Amino acid sequence: MSRSSEGRLIVISNRVSAPKGSTSGAQGGLAVALAAALRENGGIWFGWSGEVTEQYTGQIDFQRNQGVTTAVVDLEEQDVEEYYEGYANRTLWPLFHYRIDLAEYERDFAGGYQRTNERFAKTVRPLIEPDDLIWIQDYHMFPLGAELRKLGCQNRIGFFLHIPWPPRRLLATLPGAKALVEAMFDYDLLGFHTQEWLESFCDFAIHEMGATIEGDVARVGDRCVRLLADPIGIDAKEFAQASAGVQARLSYRRMRDSADGRDMIVGVDRLDYSKGLEERFSGYERFLIEHPEERKEVFLLQIAPPSRVSVETYRRIRNSLEGLAGRINGEYADVDWVPIRYVNQGYSRDVLAGIYRAAKIGLVTPLRDGMNLVAKEYVAAQNPEDPGVLILSRFAGAAEQMKDALLINPYSAEEISDAIQQALRMPKEERIARWQALMDGVQKEDVTWWATRFLDSLRQARPRIEEPA
Template sequence: MNRLIVISNRVTAPKGSTAGAQGGLAVALAAALRDRGGMWFGWSGEQTDQFNGHINFQRNQGVTTATVDLEEQDVQEYYDGYANRTLWPLFHYRIDLAEYERDFAGGYKRTNQRFADTVRPLVEPDDVIWIQDYHMFPLGAELRARGCDNRIGFFLHIPWPPRRLLGTLPNAQALVESMFAYDLIGFHTEEWLESFCDFARHDMGAVIEGNIARLGDRHVELIACPIGIDATEFAAMSQSVPARLAYRRMRDSADGRDMIVGVDRLDYSKGLEERFLGYERFLNEHPEERKEVFLLQVAPPSRVSVESYQRIRQSLEGLSGRINGAYADVDWVPIRYVNQGYPRDQLSGIYRAAKIGLVTPLRDGMNLVAKEYVAAQDPEDPGVLVLSRFAGAAEQMTDALLVNPYSAEEVSDALYQALRMPRQERVRRWEKLMAGVQEQDVTWWAETFLQALEKADMTVN
């Protein structure tokens, strides 16, 4: 089996146990590397006064990591700038928040060139390279320019925007053209894949033949391959001592009330403002449910240096305060709003204690919280997943209660339906959801993509 080189913006060394507060992608990539051997390369998250290409190698839990530090200007222009103030809002359909600055684009190109210069000497002839996400769209082309003829795949973990939205990005055609350096590009859903093809066909003259896009003398194969979780491991984790303690703590603090849980990074794409308004609508329309239910929203901050993220935090603090002020009583608060993260084992216990998992992003490439919530449930008495139809996960998880997160009425109605749902129907829906989560798990995702990459036709590129 060929060695695997994973390249991503950030590298998260595996923890001593699976209990660490690692994101779903970090857990997935570590699992793939343990299975195949290889190396995970990317930014350390640290800054240096002058970029020198020094690589810090570590080995943890069977995974070798190789990280580099970036200069402050790189971080400001490549990461805070082009990645998170230009690409992220645009690809999540928030053109109103996208910022187009030449310095951002220049820093993005420069930093990807630095990544290519640094990792190229580490690549052996038979290695398979798997590049992750929007931070590194042009990295494959940069590696090709440095003589790398290995199989190179790219996976996009966020949505691909519609053609007209992408057309607002300066030099959008150059960005897409650079992606034809890959042998395989993966998307979570057919919708994102079709949007890529639509732009390539109509704005660039590419020819789409089945799952192959051709542009001039180059071609790239395309695949819809939704990421999953390690469902077996997460279900077992929900029975661990920390999970049981978290479960008991939540049940004790609930004092007989039903808990609705939301767990999201603090981001405008997650629809948290709309979620709070939908919950407020529920409280207003169903006064008999007041004091019988509460919403726990876990929202650890992220990208705190970006102004739009500062604004969403201020907005949510104001909304939660207003709703609590309007509806709370001396012995009940309708919203528990928590700005910190929790280890995965504790989260599994929190999920298990919740009658409803409320996952309502305005737009999301996948959303693994929905799958974790399902995996953590008690098979005999499972909770109900309320899921945005605009999350990538909705394409697979059709037995959830699917809602339009922009509609406070739909969210309110779904909450009421979930609370009133008979146990027999809850079990039936959960069994179907769990079967899908187990079948298309993280191992399936990695194997499906990597097998397609190894079979990709390289005769043209």
Template sequence: MSRLIIISNRVSAPKESHSGAQGGLAVALQAAIREFGGIWFGWSGETVDHFTGHIHFQRAQGVTTATLDLEEQDIEEYYNGYANRTLWPLFHYRIDLAEYERGFAGGYKRVNERFADTLRPLVEKDDVLWVQDYHMFPLGQELRDRGCKNRIGFFLHIPWPPSRLLATLPEAEALVETMFAYDLVGFHTKEWLDSFRHYATHELGAEEEGDALTFKGRTLRLIVAPIGIDTKEFVEGANGPKARLALRNMRDSAVGRDMIVGVDRLDYSKGLEERFHGYERFLSEHPEERKEVFMLQIAPPSRGAVESYQKIRTKLEGLSGQINGAYADVDWVPIRYVNRGYPRDVLAGIYRAARIGLVTPLRDGMNLVAKEYVAAQDPEDPGVLILSRFAGAAAQLKEAVLVNPFSADEVSDAIMQALRMDLGERKRRWRAMMDNIEQEDVVWWRKLFTDALMGTDGSTPIPADNDIAAA
């Protein structure tokens, strides 16, 4: 059986305890390494004065990881720069925030070359490689340039933008061309896949046949593979002691009021500013509900070295203070705004305590918080998920209350609809969403992709010599 080598920007080694701190993606990829053997390769998260290419090997709980350290300049140009100040905003439709700096692009290419140089000697003849996410678009081509003829797949965890937006990237054509070094590319939704296909066919001139594209002698298969959560593990955690304690604490602190919860990394793509405005609109239009509800927004900071993230934190702190100043009373505060993270089992208890889960990103590849909120609910008295129609999860969770997050009126109306929803409708909607979350979980996602990559899904196998352009 072929070994599986997984490559990602960061590597998540197995934890000794199952405290709920690790996400479902890490657990699924670790399980794949155990099943197929192989290595999880990526950046260690550490920096060195001079890059040496030294690999740190570690083996724990049946998972072998191989990591390397990068220079400060690498992190600034590749990670803080091109990945998170160029590609991230652009791929989330925020071209107003995208920074197109030649130095960023150069650093991005240099680090991908370093990954390829370091990884290539570890790759054996029959290995299958699976590259994760936007940090490593060109890695497949770099490996081909170094003689790697193995089957290589790529999965994109964020949206793929429409052609008109992607065209604003100076390196757009070259970036998409490097994608044809892969044998299989996966997306969360058909929308993201169609956007990629449109650019490849209309701008590059790739030929389309079924689910495959051919360009300059290489054939690339496209697949929709929406990621899920580790549903069984999460439901168990939601019924565990830490979740029960969190549930009890939240209900005690609510003193009979309905809680609306949002849990998001502090990022402009999550629509937090728009969410606050929608909640403020609700408070303004429904004064009779003011002391009957409160909103808990958990937003742990991220990417603090990037200026746009510093600005969104300052903006939200001011906005939450403004709303509380306008509507709070001596015995009630409308928004509880918390800038820290919590273990997943504690979050599960918080989710279960909430009458409404408010998940309103402006654009999101998937959004697993939406699925976790549903999975955490009490089947006999479930809460209501309000979900942005621009999140990838909306394609699966059709029974959520779907909203346009840019519209404060829609968000306000959805909150009122959720508060008034009777038990029968809440249970019906929850059951439909939970069926999907149970069936299409993270293990299903991983198997769907690896079966397609390895040619064991019943589709026409990708030829082993699909490397004409690299030969």
């Protein structure tokens, strides 16, 4: 990314991930990319601190770490309950992942979501200078651009969605869906991970709002927004280096020793119903049933750190998985082997790199996912001379780029079982050829490529002319 002479970069997201030392290994790809963009362009990363205060004051806590300035504010408990836990994670998240059966439509949630975005806008507005680029991240902040426009902000403002955009018929079940989409026309650029999510947005805008699409521009009345399919990547070079580091080597040896000659299948997912973990366990059980000769020769390591523990739906999925893992282990285990190792904790990225490298199969089977960077991390961590095989859900955004993986329908236990057997028996030559094609894509379309494409497109947007009062 080359530094622009047009001004600083203002990144706004629900949570701010301050840069950490390289030894931590815990930062995700998005945090790495945004921090790099901020270092190149100068600017500020603004968002919620994760802390709760009795009364919202808009008091900003500024910090500077490794060349990146962060600015965070505390929220009231009611804001957290209605904006974050409510509308963002109990309404939008399930709906946008095609789970309208789990979506909760409450006026208090919607009101808190709008109120909190208004507060964010009023708090960050004094920090914005006329030439700054503004880049807003994800579903927590759909209306933030419109709120900044109301406060007279004429800067170029881009928005990137990190989750899927649902089909028109599903989105139509959301009260106020048209208002939500209408607010997105106050952005200059909308980014999606895949062409499918972009087209779903266009379908709603056309049929529900009378929009027209001209090239990469959507227009409603006299308002227009440019659209971009821009799949996020990982820092492939850094992750490959991490997989050869001290912590990764120790982790690799630990896993190989504990495997005791068996082939390891690995899944690494945040504990969430969108990740298809129950269906994954069922598919693995089908494999054990259909291929009894493979028992004791293989095991599944599922790492699933808990998330959003205050939301009832997430407590239910945890209980369900614990019961399913217990039943499968009780039915098929022997005194010297258990089919599933189920771990409810997170690990640093360098430790995970070693675990990925030790795994014969990477099992990534979300029911619906905006992208899924675990698939790319698994590929980047492999030994080029003896790589493992990636099994990937065709409903993950990553499947659009990673066609040399074994693509499966995660709802089908039979397809999961067949893919596991195919991966275990795949000749080394085919494994190397598939891995090389996947790795070429992971390296070429990395996280820097993603951020550069978006910011270059945002800079090309026509500046808005402030209308006279």
